[in-house]
Amino acid sequence: MNYYTCNACLFTFASDSMPTRCPDCGKLEVQTTEEKYGRTAVHTWPAVRPATLSEIDYHLKVKNEIDMEEGTAQEMEAQARICC
Numbered sequence: 440m441n442y443y444t445c446n447a448c449l450f451t452f453a454s455d456s457m458p459t460r461c462p463d464c465g466k467l468e469v470q471t472t473e474e475k476y477g478r479t480a481v482h483t484w485p486a487v488r489p490a491t492l493s494e495i496d497y498h499l500k501v502k503n504e505i506d507m508e509e510g511t512a513q514e515m516e517a518q519a520r521i522c523c
């Protein structure tokens with residue numbers, strides 16, 4: 440399993456292979472502009488790139504928090520069913 444990040448929306452996700460399209464915003468590529476010698480140069484990059492270590496770290500931290508919140512919600516729901 441590898442991790443990828445979208446340059447357009449900064450969505451980080453796990454996938455076996457690098458998709459060409461971001462699964463979140465659907466972008467194929469992003470453009471950046473650079474001012475050079477009085478001209479504007481436009482660079483086009485693939486939207487999806489391999490995630491950096493800090494992005495993977497953050498992704499796992501957020502995912503863990505969401506899993507824990509969902510687990511707590513399910514637990515509370517189960518307790519509510521028992522008592523009522």
Ligand SMILES: [Zn+2]
Nearest residue numbers: 445448461464
């Ligand atoms: Zn995206």
